[in-house]
Each structure stands twice: as C-alpha cells, then as structure tokens.
Amino acid sequence: MPAETGLRAMLGGWPPAVLDPAGPYSKPVTQLSWALLVGGGVVFLIVLAALGIALWGKRAVRDRLGGDRAIWIGGVAFPVVVLTVLLAWGLWLTSDLQARGPRPGEMRVRVTGEMWWWRVAYLDGAGRAVVQDANELHVPVGQSVLLELESADVIHSFWVPQLSGKMDMIPGRRNLLRIQADRPGTYGGQCAEYCGGPHALMGFVVVAHTPESFRRWHAQRLAPPPPRDRGRGEALFRSSGCAACHTIAGTPARGLAGPDLTHVGSRRTLGAGILPNNPGTLAGWIAGSQAIKPGNRMPDYKQLRADELNDLAAYLAGLK
Template sequence: MIMRKWLATASLWTGCMLAGCDGPQNYMQAGGPAAAKLASIGAFTLILFSLVSIVVLLLLLWVAVRRRGTLESHAPIDADGGQRWILVGGIAVPVAVLATVFVSSLQAMSHYPMSHQDGAAADIRVTGRQWWFNAEYLGHTVHGRVNSPTEIHIPVGRPVDIELVTRDVIHSFWIPKLHGKVDLVPGMTNRIRIRADEPGVFSGECGEFCGAQHANMRLQVVAQSAEEFDRWLRDQRANAREPQTSSQKIGQQVFMSAACALCHTVRGTPALGQVGPDLTHVASRGHIAGGMLPNNRGTLTAWVSHAQELKPGSRMPDLPGLTGEQLIALSDYLQSLE
C-alpha cells in the first residue's frame, strides 16, 4: 500500500515536470542563434546540477543506511578528516561548478551580445508602457509612421536591432525562444539583437514586475519571409481604410464622438490621440489589450465596454454609455481597419 502511494506520487511529479517541458515560451526550443546558445547553457547547467543533486542524495542515503548506534556511542569526529570533507565538498566542488557555469555564460554573452556592436541605427524602437509594448519601425517614416502595438514583425534570417525604452516604470523585454531578457529602464536606452531562423510566431512578455497587470503585459514576434514582411510593412504605412458599409460609417462617427479619438490614433482621420495604442490597422493584429485577449468581435466589444473589469488599473476606461447598436457599429468599424 505504501509502495503504491509512492508510485502514484512519483508519477504525479513526473507528469508535472514533463508538462513544463513544452509550451509557447519554452526557451529550450530555440528559434534563433542567441536562444540556441542560451538553451545549450541551460541544458548543460540543468544536467550538471542534476548530477550534483544525485550525488548529494546518494550520500545522504548512504549515511542513512549505514547509521548505527546513537550519537553518544560514536567516537568524536576526526577534526582533520572533517575539515577535509568540508573543504572539498563544501567549498572546492561548489566553486568549481559555479565557475564553470559563470565562464560558459560569459562566453555565450560575448558570442551573441545583447546589443549590436557596429554602431548602426536600430531597426525598431520598442517602448514599454503600463501595460503594453509598442513597436515603432525606425527609418520607415517617409510614407507614413509604422506603429505596431503588442506585435512585432521581423524578416526571417535577418538580424534585427531593437532599441528599448520605457515611458513609465522598469519593464523587461523577453522573447524566450529568440533571446534572453533585457530591461527597459527609465532614462536609459538599451539594445538587443534578435534573429529568427524560421517563420513562426514567438510569444513573449514583460519579465520584470511592473504593476498590477504585469502578468497581462504580453507581446508576439511574427517572423515572416522577406516578401511577406515587406508586404506587411507596406500595408502598415497606409492610412486607415475608409468605412464601406453604413454600420462602419456609424461606427466611425461613434469612435470620433466618444472618448476613443482622444486616446487613440487612426491615421487618415482627426483621431490623433497618443495615450493608447495606434488603431490604424488594429484588425490586422492577433491580440488586443496588451496581448491579453485574442482579437475578435466578442473580445473587442467586451474590451471597449468593460475594460476595467477585464484589466483593472489599465489606462483604458469603461464606456458603459454606449448602446448595443453603437457597440456593434463601433466593432464593425474597428474590425474593418486591416
């Protein structure tokens, strides 16, 4: 009976540990060269410390099995022998293990630096706010400014230099499958270089506690072929689409007359607010609410009307005064902004 309980407990713990080996932010499944190097260090460190833990557990088991008599019946511990065990097992071995890990980490950081070293201008400026990230594509403003809240698009196989700043508190830019964490510190500009080796969507989040909604400050990096990226960038430069249906036209009027236009920008319209995310092409994004919610009609309507219930403390206010018809029209308009 006791053995059966032990087996059940061991199976439960094993299942929990294996469940943590997969996921959208598993850094061991690297999508770029920097993350691959960090993953190799992580695997080496995990194996090394697992071996050390096994040795320690075996020594404890050996002591428990060989225990005889009582403490009073044993002879005093030999001072020289005891000190030798302490010096070797308690100081020399830990120092050697930690020094090995430290040197390996330094080598990885020097080979794949967090920031570019050639003095070239950054490709993207990522700004952290409570609680969302905004990506501004630098050098692409001739035909219109490109802002992409919560979603960063990059070309596959090409290093992308990102400038990191914050508008309020300390945040941390972290895409586990592409690179390590880099903090966004008030008054400072940090850099990071990322590269994706294959197309895909790489999930990330803020890695530094930044307030009540820190856990809901997320972002995605979309790696595309060069042709798809250029097409996306060209589409993002364009102004917002004009409303086509009567419902979309009513929705635009609701957007302009309500508080929306005071906080958000929709290029090509009088809405030039800078408080919230740019909504010029909001329908083309996979998520809203700082990456918290999937972008569809239901979540968009809920976010507009009850943002404080979904994400308390965010800068997005509730708009309870809108009627059902106005909400439907407003969501029609926003869903047309591709």
C-alpha cells in the same frame, strides 16, 4: 487542429515555449538553461547520496569519505572549480547577446514598455519612426533585428524566450537587444519584471514572415492610409472620446496616450496578448476592459448600447 493548438495560434504562441529556441540569440540561453538544470539535478543527487551515507552508511564508509578531506574537496574545491568553469563558459556562450549598436542595413524597431502594453515603432535608417504599432512586432525570417528598448513609466522587461534572452526596460535609458527568427511563425512574449497591476497580462507577439511576405507587409504599412469609412462606427469613435487617447492615420484621431489603432483589425490579439482579435472580443473589450484586465488604463464604455458597440467594433475590425 486541436482546440488548444488553435487557441495558442490565435493568442500568439501563448504561453511562450521557454526551452524551444527558434533563432541564434535564444539558443545560447537555452543551452545554458539546460546545463544549469542538469547540473543542479546532479548536485542534488550527490547531496542525497551523501545524506544517505551519513545517516545509514557503514561506519567504515563514513570514516573513509568524511573528515577534513571531504570538506576541502566537496565543500571548497568542487564548487569553486564548477562555478568558475560555469561562469567562464556562460560569459563566452552569451557574449553576442548584448548589442552595442546597429549594424549596416540592419532593421531597427523601438519598443516602449508602458503600463500595461507595448508601443512599437519601426525606424528608418536615420532612427525616425515610420510605422507605428502596438503589442505586436513583425520581422523577416533569417535576419537579425535590433530592438531599442525603453520604458515610459516603470521598469519593464522584454522577453520573447524563443527568440532571445530577457532585457530590462528602464525609464530614462535605452537598452539594445537583438532577436532573430529562423522559421516563420508566431512567438509569444511577456513582461518579465513585475510592474504593478495587471503585469501578468502584459503579453507580446512577434510574427516572423518569409522575406517576401514581410516586404509586402512593410510596403502596405508605408502606403498612405486608404479612405476611411465615415459611417456610424467612426462617428461613435470620435463622439465617445476614443480619439483623445488613440491615433488612426487618415482621420482627426491623434491621441497618444493609448495604442495606435491604424491597423488594429489586423492584429492577432487584443489587450496586449490576452484575447484573440475579432469583432466580438473588440466589443467586449470596449464595454468592459476592466473586467477582462483589471487595472488597465482604458475605462469601461458601459454607456454604449449593444448596437453601438457592434458598430464601433465593426469599424475597428475593418482597420486592416
């Protein structure tokens, strides 16, 4: 595997492939995008041709193609007809992208945008959160998933280009968006609305499983947490104040300000899609997250010694 491809896989399909649809809700957006790109190119060529005729064309040709008739046809009728057809076709093509409510038995996930990461909650049939996660969404292949998009602070925008279009996340409002992956894989996403600070480093990962693999993953997440290691790593987690901001199921850590870390060791990335997840990057993130993602809300833990960082990172990496 080439180094670039391996890094792309580790970072969750980053950067996102904008014009490579992998599901039915992204294909209309891609078709419309190609139509706009090709149409814009054609119009640009027409303008260049008109400019060439106006500057260097023979007078007889300019007289024949110019005048009031050219203004009415090229300046009024042509754009009105083209834009009207494009509007009608675009509205018809994207009519199914705006979700209006859950379908019977449909999987539902609530994604909340926060400065500058994503809180993920898998919902049951009654809309209750049964599994918590962060910066990563797991879905079954071939099934539509209804996303309930919210914001905890400012306006964000959810965008996984291979699976659907963009949808804003507005404080005090819940917007609905459907996504679907037709092939297994890892798909990168990005906040598409400037939200201050490290907005450009607010990534997202969607992992599409085969139905059997997803059932195993979901059952594992619903199972009671296994007994946790009570060694030095967990002791450091508690004594360093990490539990004030983070939750780890099965332990006294119940903080809500930061991402849930119950299964942090199984995530593909750290820092909302910007680092591959392994003990080394975990230690680096804990010690100096501000150097990696300036402005994020996690302080640097420079007071920890190297051996303490390694023990703490090993503990977190073991939370599968």
